[in-house]
Amino acid sequence: MEYKNGTSILDKGVYIIRNEEFKTMNEDDSLLARAVRRQNIIMKGQETPEITLNYNPEKNPIKDGIVKKTKDICRAKTPTILHYFTLLVLGLGTWGLLWCAFGEDWNWNGRWTRLAFVGGLAWAAGEAFQMCTSLPPLLAALVIGILARNFEFLDMREYTEIDAFLRRIYPVIILGKGSLAFDFKYIKKHWRLVSSLGVLPWTAEVLTLAVCMHVFLDFPWMWGLLLGSTYASVSFAVVMPAVQNSSGSSGNLSQNWNQLILTAGGTDTALSVGVFGVIHSFIMHEGDDTYRYIKAALALLVGVVVGVSWGTLAKFIPHSKDFYVAEMRLLFVLIGGLFTFFLSAKFGWGGTGGVAVLACNSTAANCWEKDGWKLNKNPASTAYRVMWSTLEPLVFAYSGTFFVIKAPLWNVMLIGLGILCICVVVRLTIAFFVCSKMTIRERFFVCCTWIPKSIVEAVLCPVAYNALVARGNYDENEMQYAEHFIWIIIQAILVTTPIGFLLTKHLGPFLLTEKQKKYDIDPET
Template sequence: MANEDVPHNQDKVLDGISAIDNAVYAISRDREVKTTIDILKYFKNEKQIEDKLDKKKSSRIEASDVSHYFTLAILAASSWGLLYCAFGSDWRWDGPWSRLALVAAVAWGGGRLLQATTTLPALLAALATGIVATNLDFLDMRDYSEVDTFLRKIYPVVILGKASLGWNVNYMRSEWKRVLSLGSLPWAAEVAAVTVSTHLLFGFPWLWGVLLGSIYASVSCAVVMPSVARQQRPGSSRNWPQLVCTAGGVDTALSVGVYGLVYSYMFVDASDVYKYVKAALTLFVGVALGVGWGSLARVAPHRDDPYVTELRILLVLLGGLLGNFGTMMLGWGGVGGVAVLACNATAAHHWARAGWPLNRNPAATAYRVAWAALEPMVFAYSGTFFKIDASTWDTLLLGLAVLAVSLGVRLAVTWAVCAGLSTRERLYVCAAWVPKSIVPAVLCPLAIDTLLPNVDDPRMEYAETLMRLLVQLIIITTPLGFLLTDRLGPWLLREGNTEPKRNSSYGVESEET
């Protein structure tokens, strides 16, 4: 049945604990630990869960940890053996295809180690793995451009689908002004700042500036969501996880949609009239397709279907893949990403009404597992495009100026948009709006992949600069945003902080201590 994967006493079990992504994280007070619902459902109160979390956080290696990694090693060896038996020498340990797998495995292991020793996001280690691999001439995804292009049509479906399964549509309706303004105004201001600064500093044509700005301005809420969820206080007048998640989703939808639109305009041959029509309709067509497909969740599959879990996952996953590949084939880049966001948010809304809690259901777990497998590949393979040569340092030096200007503009607009919040709350939102990682990593090499068949194309210089600036952006803003939110969040949201009264528009009217 639809609810069989979620314990009936889950809310009681988790009483007093701030929880999000319960199939992956249990978050209690000032810590978070990877665990599962199956573990949590056997405990009756917070103290028992706390004791379990203490054991999970201790340095002692438990038998379950050894078994977990032993199982992963067996699966990895079996997969490699199967590929070698099926395809021969190309999958030898030093073969061209084995290099792809080896870099992804090292990126995954390095990420786990970095996160365990510093708490910093694992993606930083994956990105560094790719940069080292390409500068040691071990792997360059330019040599696998067809594979890379194919994977970059899959990544957005999983990433965007995973995020939008946690959107609360009712919250978005009630707080639509705040969500829309926080998601769109800082994004638009930063796009404009990046476009102008790259035109002045790098001589970028205006369209190339917009192409870069559309993904340069994409905030990565996934970097700070565990911290935001942990810092949510029971009884607080603000739902910080939903605000960050949904407003960040608007930001991401704009990034994916506008990037796809500009990319198609620049690289797809079509008449000017057709391009203008696409420019006017891209976001609307994406939302319409996504809501239409996601609305199928109301009737298909039936909640009493014995395979309801599997069919629901396949419905949104295959629909998202079809939408993204199909719209790219038709030259409507950006439509697919927006459609995935709208589809999964709509489907999750209908599933919640049928008994599946938002972001705590088998579909959300499936997307999390898929992203856990893809994340090291996204950042490691993107890192292999970052070749260090004599011109790199000049680019990165000017890139610091672009970053300073664009981030300053973004935070100034974010501060202004949050005018109804207290000073500390505005600082908190600004901190959460700093990190950039996932969308830049997915889209940064696409222009290079497109121009590779003609390496003498003068536009290749712009594509290389675009990629370098985005890698620099990830390296600087990801740890900065994570640390600001994680370390300052408890102080900024502590009890006794100024709480504004609500009104009908932004939920605030005046401040009182």
């Protein structure tokens, strides 16, 4: 129906379209085409038009998008939720089994249930803490242990035998896990850098700490060196994910950063475990002085010889074509490492076991590489990672229960904070000058990775205390040294771990970004 004013009505009160617009609009427009056809029908048959609008009041695009996004999130999170639910069911089932088998000690408030509960809570708190902050979960586990002790829920000093047993297992897993990734080709080519970065900052910090503890807290020299050998250990495992991300995102291939931090940090860790064992045996085990000095001089060398021999033997047994080669290789190095560590501790050769584990696993891994097993990407490495993920919350939670808040704590902690600043400055200064062939920014990156103290510190900090309790005949001064030892170590963990991790994570990509400089890339790195 057409009017004089140049309009056409299609459906009264719904559409009014000007005739001029029919000429200017695109004929291919589907809505317009349908409207024109409907008009022709109306003009011919005078039918009542039935216009169908493409609109459904029940459909809301915004609401549908939100619902779809929610469903996608739920679908993506379902495996994770079921993973944690499975672990919860397994944990409750294990507790129920132990309660049925052993009775009262495993009831809901039993002696052993508390021990297991703190470990489980430390793991859960660590997972939640890492999800919320991206910081290492070990910090939350350590705080859980401190709270459990000071709220009188759990005191590991009542479980000294269990704790001492676990602290002989922890180093085997820690050193074994890291050394399975050592690349002997890289170490051979860059041995000066690896050895100097692993040894010189460590030595400088040990001596600095021993002097500071003697001057400010009246520690005997041997106790100062014992503390220093633990305190100076760098926890390279804490920053390795950030190192990998930084080196990958920056494209800096001037150095194989993963291997440098891993091997130099592993050297540092082996020194800490080995020297601590030597000094600890010298202090705690009585005997002929000549024999004690011989043990101290030969402990590390004997560990290297034993470890390399056992690792070389792993090349030949089991046979690479054995159907169960993966399982048997894992058991061969794991049982060998545990046996060596416990045997050396039994006869007072502290330090030998830890060095032997590192030498054994690194030698075995490089031998297995020739059979097709990639370094750090093989069944043995996977098994060690699983074992460490199980033990890590226990290490830090149980170490935290030795941290007792009482009167002299704050004075010691204040002095300890000053000592920490001095030691870190000395350590990083030496590390900066050791890497003299690197650019300034690369040297600062190495310094960032050389800050954290956590894993070896948490493992070894209560060892002296447990040894004094087990020995029985100790004086009050020795017990005071052992308590101050624990306070100083835990303070260092809480301060340096987040600082080192965050600096490496956030400054790493910037510090490793190449600045108008081309490197000759070594295909081996």
